[in-house]
Amino acid sequence: MSGLLTERVALVTGGGSGIGRATARAFAAEGATVAVADVDPEGGHQTVELIESDGGRASFIRADTSIAGEVENMVAEAVRTHGRLDCACNNAGIEGRVGTTTIDYDEGDWEHVINVNLKGVWLCMKYEITEMVEQGAGAIVNIASIAGLVGLSGSSPYAASKHGVVGITKTAALEFAKQGVRVNAVCPGVIDTPLLDRIVTRLPGRKQFYLDAQPIGRLGAPEEVAAAVVWLCTDQASFVTGHAFPVDGGFVAG
Numbered sequence: 001m002s003g004l005l006t007e008r009v010a011l012v013t014g015g016g017s018g019i020g021r022a023t024a025r026a027f028a029a030e031g032a033t034v035a036v037a038d039v040d041p042e043g044g045h046q047t048v049e050l051i052e053s054d055g056g057r058a059s060f061i062r063a064d065t066s067i068a069g070e071v072e073n074m075v076a077e078a079v080r081t082h083g084r085l086d087c088a089c090n091n092a093g094i095e096g097r098v099g100t101t102t103i104d105y106d107e108g109d110w111e112h113v114i115n116v117n118l119k120g121v122w123l124c125m126k127y128e129i130t131e132m133v134e135q136g137a138g139a140i141v142n143i144a145s146i147a148g149l150v151g152l153s154g155s156s157p158y159a160a161s162k163h164g165v166v167g168i169t170k171t172a173a174l175e176f177a178k179q180g181v182r183v184n185a186v187c188p189g190v191i192d193t194p195l196l197d198r199i200v201t202r203l204p205g206r207k208q209f210y211l212d213a214q215p216i217g218r219l220g221a222p223e224e225v226a227a228a229v230v231w232l233c234t235d236q237a238s239f240v241t242g243h244a245f246p247v248d249g250g251f252v253a254g
């Protein structure tokens with residue numbers, strides 16, 4: 001692909017690291033202007049610099065996607081700066097206290113994961129879809145997980161949040177299909193990012209466990225997720241909405 005998103009504007013939350021950074025760069029490589037949003041300004045600015053050094057166009061917006069006012073401002077600033085909003089990847093997410101069972105999770109940790117991973121995606125859709133309906137077109141991709149399709153031991157609120165993301169993706173897709181807004185989810189398998197590094201630092205046995213669980217025999221790269229997100233936002237995917245698309249090396253096929 002190349003130039004499939006020329007003259008379009010894309011917003012990526014959690015764009016300062018991992019899958020979000022790879023997605024922001026992949027949008028820019030297709031010609032989109034990218035608003036990179038993140039709660040971490042350092043990572044976000046680095047992504048903008050990477051896009052600009054590749055010859056693309058990007059800006060940074062600081063936003064915590066679990067806070068309604070910050071999400072409203074994020075979407076407004078993207079539109080104010082770049083004139084419109086055609087594509088959005090709601091990617092910002094956290095892993096929680098991986099390795100803690102359902103009965104050992106405490107209420108605060110549970111709520112934090114739900115607030116960032118589920119409420120945050122809903123808030124993003126709320127303001128993005130409002131803008132896209134006014135424009136009469138738009139494409140959204142929410143980053144769920146294989147844990148949005150099957151259970152994941154030791155990740156109770158994470159799995160709940162990601163199943164929730166799949167549910168609100170399908171719901172919004174039905175609600176806004178006739179108004180030109182497509183909404184899909186991508187469900188990554190185990191992807192080699194700083195999130196995974198944090199898990200295996202805390203739980204060293206996990207890396208081998210994850211590797212052994214991969215039908216394809218290796219971890220995924222963030223760029224392999226980004227490619228699916230970008231395709232779903234192009235006109236090549238014009239009849240695809242309400243889909244939860246695993247990019248997982250075959251994990252959920254088993």
Ligand SMILES: NC(=O)c1ccc[n+]([C@@H]2O[C@H](COP(=O)([O-])OP(=O)(O)OC[C@H]3O[C@@H](n4cnc5c(N)ncnc54)[C@H](O)[C@@H]3O)[C@@H](O)[C@H]2O)c1
Nearest residue numbers: 014016017018019039064065092093145188190191193195
């Ligand atoms: N890495 C994997 O194996 C994997 C697998 C399935 C799904 N995912 C999902 O992919 C997404 C990205 O994960 P990653 O592996 O790239 O993680 P990462 O930790 O490398 O990057 C996440 C980014 O999100 C930002 N972020 C976190 N909370 C935020 C908030 N409240 N507001 C705004 N930004 C926030 C972080 O600052 C960071 O830049 C997450 O939703 C994650 O659940 C990851």
